[in-house]
Each structure stands twice: as C-alpha cells, then as structure tokens.
Amino acid sequence: MSELKGARTAPRAALPMTRAEGRPRKPLALNLELTTDFLVSFLRDEVTRRKGFDRVVVPLSGGIDSAVTAYLAARAFGPENVHALRLPYRASDPDSLAHAQLVVDALGLPAETLDITEMVDAYARLVPDVTPHRLGNVMARVRMIVAFDKAAELGAVHLGTGNKTERFFGYYTWHDVADAAPVSPLGDLFKTQVRALAEHLGVPEAVRRKPPSADLVVGQSDEADLGISYERADTILIHHLSGYGDAYIESLGFSAAEIALVRGLVAKTHWKRALPIHAVVSSTAIGEFYLRPVDY
Numbered sequence: 001m002s003e004l005k006g007a008r009t010a011p012r013a014a015l016p017m018t019r020a021e022g023r024p025r026k027p028l029a030l031n032l033e034l035t036t037d038f039l040v041s042f043l044r045d046e047v048t049r050r051k052g053f054d055r056v057v058v059p060l061s062g063g064i065d066s067a068v069t070a071y072l073a074a075r076a077f078g079p080e081n082v083h084a085l086r087l088p089y090r091a092s093d094p095d096s097l098a099h100a101q102l103v104v105d106a107l108g109l110p111a112e113t114l115d116i117t118e119m120v121d122a123y124a125r126l127v128p129d130v131t132p133h134r135l136g137n138v139m140a141r142v143r144m145i146v147a148f149d150k151a152a153e154l155g156a157v158h159l160g161t162g163n164k165t166e167r168f169f170g171y172y173t174w175h176d177v178a179d180a181a182p183v184s185p186l187g188d189l190f191k192t193q194v195r196a197l198a199e200h201l202g203v204p205e206a207v208r209r210k211p212p213s214a215d216l217v218v219g220q221s222d223e224a225d226l227g228i229s230y231e232r233a234d235t236i237l238i239h240h241l242s243g244y245g246d247a248y249i250e251s252l253g254f255s256a257a258e259i260a261l262v263r264g265l266v267a268k269t270h271w272k273r274a275l276p277i278h279a280v281v282s283s284t285a286i287g288e289f290y291l292r293p294v295d296y
C-alpha cells in the first residue's frame with residue numbers, strides 16, 4: 001500500500017467519472033477493494049501519523065454508516081483498539097442496540113453502553129415546550145459530548161460517520177456526534193456507495209438491509225424525512241454535482257419535482273458545510289492570513 005501512504009485523496013481509479021471524461025454509465029460504481037485500502041490507509045495516516053493516536057472511539061448506532069466506520073477502523077487499528085460506544089435514549093429503537101451488538105460481536109470490539117436519557121431529559125425538564133425535532137438535535141449533540149469525553153478518557157479520538165449524501169442535504173445536526181469528529185472516513189461517499197462498501201466488508205445483513213434512520217424521533221426514517229429514496233437521490237445528486245442540467249437528468253427517468261427537491265436541499269444547506277464564521281479585524285486572522293491547515 002505504499003502508493004497510498006500519506007494520501008488524503010483516493011487514487012483516480014477509485015473515483016467515478018466526471019462530465020469532462022464522458023457520460024458516466026455507472027457513475028456511482030466504486031472500485032471497492034481500492035476504496036477500502038485507501039480509507040484504511042487514510043485512517044492510519046490521519047489518526048496515528050498526523051495526530052498521534054492509536055485508538056479510536058466509534059459511536060455505534062446499529063445503522064450502516066457507523067457499522068462501516070467500525071469495520072474500516074478495525075482493519076486500520078486492530079479490533080482491540082476500536083472502542084464501540086452505544087448511546088441509547090429511552091425512546092431509541094431497541095433494534096439499534098441489538099444491531100450494534102451484531103457489529104461488536106462480528107468484529108470482537110471492546111464495547112460500552114451509556115444511556116443518555118438522564119442527560120437529555122434533564123434539559124427537557126428545563127424547556128418543557130421543546131419540540132421533538134429540537135430534542136432530537138439535543139440527543140445528537142449530547143452524543144457528541146459523551147464521545148469527546150470517552151475519547152479523552154481512553155486517549156483516543158472519536159470517528160465521524162457522516163456520508164456525502166447527508167452532508168449535501170444538510171441532513172444531520174450541525175456539530176453533532178457524526179459531524180463534529182476529528183476524523184471521518186465516509187464523508188466523500190454517497191449513501192449508496194456506503195451500502196456497496198458495507199456488503200464488500202461483510203457488515204451483517206440485518207444492519208445493511210434496514211431502512212436508514214436517525215432514530216431521534218420515534219418512527220423516523222431518512223427517506224421519509226427527505227422525501228426521496230437514497231437510490232434516486234444519489235443518481236440525481238451525482239449528475240447535478242458533475243454539471244448535468246435538468247433536461248439530461250430528466251432523460252434518465254427522474255421527474256422535475258425530484259430534481260428540484262435534490263437541488264433545493266443542496267442549495268439551502270451550504271452554511272452547514274462551512275466552519276463557523278469569525279469576524280476578521282486584523283492581518284493575523286486565523287484561516288485568512290494565518291494558514292496552517294495541517295498540524296504536524
């Protein structure tokens with residue numbers, strides 16, 4: 001894997017084609033072996049070589065994104081160095097715990113369950129009219145607090161699990177456990193690519209087959225919230241991002257309403273993909289004049 005050592009960008013052969021290279025026939029297809037090698041190498045490079053940690057915490061929900069993250073981490077650091085953290089709330093789907101356990105057992109990970117109900121409900125008592133949507137965001141951010149503290153206890157960093165589809169749709173809680181993580185391996189993979197990778201890595205079928213859910217509000221599912229399936233959304237999204245116009249995307253079998261939905265979700269969430277903004281009042285402003293993007 002020497003050609004991958006130190007690389008932050010996957011070799012070209014792992015990436016789908018862009019418009020400039022001709023019409024992609026299967027634009028979401030990945031070289032799964034090469035992508036796996038790259039992501040394992042990326043994790044070692046970012047966590048160990050650049051940051052000096054050899055253990056990670058993976059908040060494990062029983063869903064496919066955190067399962068794939070755990071599988072990659074187990075290859076990168078060895079299962080004994082991947083601490084699986086299950087963080088149920090009292091209203092969480094019981095399957096979430098059971099499916100997380102399947103991953104723990106399959107990989108042989110050290111695992112821990114910390115119930116976040118008291119933390120979340122303590123806040124809910126302060127704000128009795130809090131809506132389910134807002135309380136869901138509180139849960140997601142409470143998980144972030146716990147993941148950082150667990151990482152501090154273990155001398156580790158926690159891994160983010162966000163994928164590219166949810167990042168482009170702004171379908172996550174800003175600065176939550178999946179977003180505000182030091183290192184994230186899946187952020188440039190569409191959800192359907194994460195599914196393909198999950199099969200390639202041998203993630204248990206029960207985890208791969210169930211409908212994606214944030215599990216923050218009872219009965220919630222990603223595709224119902226978004227109003228479109230990931231299969232259809234990803235194909236529209238990759239063509240939109242590669243510069244194809246509506247007429248061409250419609251010719252692939254998508255409706256004007258679906259295309260408008262996808263374009264609209266991307267357009268209204270640019271702010272979420274950016275870092276918090278600081279006023280600039282000097283010639284020594286961080287990120288403007290003081291540019292040191294990588295710590296060595």
Ligand SMILES: Nc1ncnc2c1ncn2[C@@H]1O[C@H](COP(=O)(O)OP(=O)(O)OC[C@H]2O[C@@H]([n+]3cccc(C(=O)O)c3)[C@H](O)[C@@H]2O)[C@@H](O)[C@H]1O
Pocket residue numbers: 136137140166170171172173174176213214215216222225271
């Ligand atoms: N234009 C703008 N520029 C800068 N900041 C802006 C802003 N608009 C809102 N904000 C701020 O951001 C807040 C809203 O954003 P945010 O707090 O993220 O919350 P919001 O976008 O309202 O909700 C997050 C959505 O993601 C879903 N989710 C969350 C976590 C995980 C998953 C999953 O798939 O697992 C899904 C969740 O169910 C919910 O539907 C506002 O309250 C405001 O403080």
Ligand SMILES: Nc1ncnc2c1ncn2[C@@H]1O[C@H](COP(=O)(O)OP(=O)(O)OP(=O)(O)O)[C@@H](O)[C@H]1O
Pocket residue numbers: 058059060061062063064065066067085086087088089092096143161177178211212213214215222
């Ligand atoms: N109950 C939980 N325990 C531990 N971590 C959780 C829990 N719920 C959510 N998380 C963390 O938040 C992340 C975001 O949730 P999300 O639902 O997007 O991903 P997922 O559950 O792994 O996959 P899917 O999208 O298929 O449900 C998870 O990947 C996980 O890291």
Ligand SMILES: [Mg+2]
Pocket residue numbers: 061062063064212213214215
């Ligand atoms: Mg989930």
